[in-house]
Amino acid sequence: MAMQPHSKKRVCYYYDSDIGNYYYGQGHPMKPHRIRMTHNLLLNYGLYRKMEIYRPHKATADEMTKFHSDDYIRFLRSIRPDNMSEYNKQMQRFNVGEDCPVFDGLYEFCQLSAGGSVAAAVKLNKQASEICINWGGGLHHAKKSEASGFCYVNDIVLGILELLKYHQRVLYIDIDVHHGDGVEEAFYTTDRVMTVSFHKYGEYFPGTGDLRDIGAGKGKYYAVNIPLRDGMDDESYESIFVPIISKVMETFQPSAVVLQCGADSLTGDRLGCFNLTVRGHGRCVELVKRFGLPFLLVGGGGYTIRNVSRCWTYETSVALGVEIANELPYNDYFEYFGPDFKLHISPSNMSNQNTPEYLEKIKNRLFENLRMLPHAPGVQVQAIPEDAVNDESEDEDKVDKDERMPQSEKDKRITGDGELSDSEDEGEGGRRDNRSYRTPQPRKRPRLDKDGSTIKDEIKSEDSKDDVKNISSVEEPKKEMAPNP
Amino acid sequence: MAANMYRVGDCVYFETSSTSPYQIRRIEELNKTPSGNVEAKVMCFYRRRDLPNPLIQLADKHQLAQSEDSPIAMKLKKICLKTPVGEEQAAQAVLDPALAAMEEESSELPGTDGLAPKQRHQAKHRELFLSRHVETLPATHIRGKCTVTLLNETESLLSYLNKDDAFFYCLVFDPSQKTLLADKGEIRVGSRYQTEVTNLLKDGEEDVRVNEELETLVWTPEHGLTDRQIDQFLVVSRSVGTFARALDCSSSVKQPSLHMSAAAASRDITLFHAMDTLHKSGYSIESALSSLVPASGPVLCRDEMEEWSASEANLFEEALDKYGKDFADIRQDFLPWKTLKNLVEYYYMWKTTDRYVQQKRVKAVEAESKLKQVYIPNYNKPNPALITSNSSSGKTAPAVLNGGTNGTAGVAPGQLCASCQVTNSTQWYTWGPQHLQYRLCGTCWQYWKKYGGLKVKTAGVFGETEVEVAKGPRGEGEDTALSVSHRPHRCTVLNCAKEFKLRAHLARHVATAHGSGEGARPVMKTRAAFYLRASPFTRLARRLTRALRRPRHYARSPFSPINLQQVKHECSIAMAGLGGAELRAAGAAGAGAARVRGPVGAVAARLAAARGTPVPAARHDWLTLTPKDAMPAPPHVAFPKPPKAPDGSLMYERVLSRAEIEARRAEAAPAQPLKRRAYDDINGLDRGGPGRSSLEGAAPPPAKRPNKHPAPMQRPSREQYAAMCARAQATGQPLPAHVFTHVNGKPTNISGRGGRRHVISWMDAPDDLYFRATETAKAARRNLSCGELRRGARAPWRAMRGGACKAAAPLQLVILD
């Protein structure tokens, strides 16, 4: 691998080879098979060998009831296609039947999906990884006692609950074309989780996600909703994603991020109405990754499965910081990708109903809301000299103290692939143990945007190699103390 | 080109009638019919003009409430949020005093983004209501693209006005149920919905979670192998796989060639197995190699694709053909020895085969009837409403107004555009009911077609003369008399909503289907009530122009056309150079400012002098009124005072209509057997009435003209009335309608009297607006001087003065709409 525009991270990937064989039913758009297609692409692209691959455990009922209600999980555990008739009343109550059908192995499927996200969260907690991926997760519509929108068990909420053991503030970002209502509702009244969802709004499932929905009680201003219209393209998506996420990072200062990568926001999705390409979608992963926080990537929607697997394959490569060819490698499902057999897809000529003015107004309103956030509590800023040595032991000591990570855990940590040697794309001040994102000092940055966007500039300059240093300096934020619990 | 390409998902104009505005639809599907035409399955958007009035009012208030957080606003939001709101509820909600108050407050506010009134008027044309109603229309009726977006609170309506063909919506309308619903879900708050948030681990607290219990490592990148080494190992394992297939008898049958064996050995399952082997051997190529060729022979990995025999594959295809992708059924009836997982896995692999691709091609041909887009060229045929040049001088077809007592538009609209008043346009279109002879200029016509309204709020006839439409408590300019007439007549009784082409049909339907219903309310609009409010300029014009010098003539024949051009011309000459004050003076002078004639005594004296009578110099005794008691009583009263009803009103005899008179004439002939009588007529209210037997004949056949409360033939005597009233009071039943109604021929509603409500006979109503005087109203009236009352009657639009007005606040106007 020559020079990469991305930085290399330790990536853990969760997959169970059974996942592709769960089948929602005839005509149902949700196809777990897309996860297997992704997996096969990863193998044949040679990305598989660059990650830690884990088979997740099956989440137990105990684990699921950390969020879900006991009777709901008990119901999921007992319902089967052959005993459905005995559960008519409960099926209605838990909204199982139509969108969320009872299928063979339903509970196991939920167990695997949730098991992956929980294991990934624990992995991040133990600092055994920097980026964890669970394409089998991301089922963001599931509610506490209710299935919804093809989702039964909310693996995201379970994962975030796990992260909250070690992280004072967790950021959730959702780029599915649908509103991440399940996650938003679960954390609607807490200020420890900020949910940010970009979605089509208006005459669209699930109907929530209005600009005015901002959270309640202590959680007021901790739900951020970006209602969008048909035809979002790469350019306008980035134009709203970048400033919002930068501002959120700046004001909320999370110490871990979960990104739901629902691929139904891609162009040509069977259920979607956006016009994003794989590149534009993956751009979000890239942008979030740059903040250098413990990062959990989960799947989600995505109903034109060839594009879903293209997208998640590309995003895995982005997480790994590896460039992959546009030519798709041969694999078991190669024929799915005809007629071009390319990784990247072109946008359609659909019109974009999101005018720049509209996006600008939405952005400004959200900025107003974010200004209402109290300054993140308990965060002390400690700038360190720019040329601070990349001294791992020193780092580890600090982390140890701050995070109370048992020594045994620390010893088990695995050094990432070329993580220390590949300094050319890390920059000399590279650090990866930032526990919280801070706006980097503007020293190396060309200029600071008026609207507080902190990553816009580097994006523009990203392609020119001369700017590599600039990028990395921005990318690797300054060292600071961890938040006090 | 792209502009004429219509794709699924596009919002478009559809022209279904040349004279009404376009319909706005969203294309859901495009289907080719066997005859080669393209049909569009579309989802309907509705305009404001398509919605019942109460819903529109509610929608407006809902809109207002969005920007507020007051308790009322919250209440209002709730009305619309949870369940669909029907007309009845909407009407009630709108009457809610709290909401009404909000309305007043907000009318003072700049309202919608501080738009000018004209803009606000036009913004209403951009509002649509989403529906889930789907219909099929020929694609050739498409007349262009438009956009419909959910209004976002950050947006100004101006951004829509500034863009052509841009519409917004906020609410969802159900055309069959006639309900409104907000297109918005709800995040619920409460312990049943939120999660308990995990606490941060405290110092020294141990995390019970251990990664080892949650996952199994399958591969690590910390293997110390180079990419090259891994690739080599993969080749080796594929080779082993190929060799294993050569040794395997069962597979040699299926893979007759070496190439195919190699291909089979190159499938992903072999590669995954190789990776697993490497991992299990601790990334030692050497030990991994040896585990590829254990003592039992070379490792053979086969996936479902290879596992299945040809006959199984055929069975599967057959089953798929029969059952579709119902794998449980396929398994049960065709392949019980396979597991469901086998089937699913095989299915997804089978999709990569030639067999599938062939089938897909067949299906693709079948699916060709489903189009993704369609090209519709611009529509160039002239609209039938277009006035061709030789007829543009104006038709002189006899036009008859309703003949209403206070009819207006005696002035024919002539050459002006009914919307923007221009006189010059390259194209003119006839617009509105034919007899009104309205016309629109080219631009206004386009506007009307696209946005379903006129650019300017009112259909001005001349100058600033306004034709106002008497409507609900809140006169809404949107819905002019004209647009009303374009609507089908729809039954407004809850859960009925039948539609009729003719009002008469609706009337009959209401009478027969709902006539006696408890909840039935006067629902009909007999005709649009409107009156001409003469502006100062109109009055001035009347004085100044010779063309208008025959006011009596025009009053008598309101339909005879007036040459507006001439009026305008003369006015402009006469008014040229006059200042505001002079104009006012001219108007006042013309308005017949009272001539000064001196006191009445002097006038009398002058009159006497003129007759040659000697003038009584000192006192004009003859001018003094005779005291009332000193007046001589007439021996015979030509028109005796009718009896008084319990509420103090006089009870006049009903004036018979011609039909009734004819019916009476027929009555003289031997009585015909009654065919059918409505329930009420048999069991109804008139039972005790005097002259019952003769009444039945008097009533015209119910189907043609329902008249539930026929008037008695003869006026009952005082004694009879007294008996009726007493009986009615004792039984708690209301009196027969004719006892109360027909003051000036206008029926009044006597609801609120306890007992059953009456449906007034709207067919008799000359006007659809009537005033229901409550006790307070009557009290207020008593506070008014005679002069004030008269003034009020003459200028009903003017606000009553001071205290009287306040006292009259709870007056109730009942609108028959």
Ligand SMILES: [Zn+2]
């Ligand atoms: Zn989705």
Ligand SMILES: [Zn+2]
């Ligand atoms: Zn005009």
Ligand SMILES: [Zn+2]
């Ligand atoms: Zn009806």
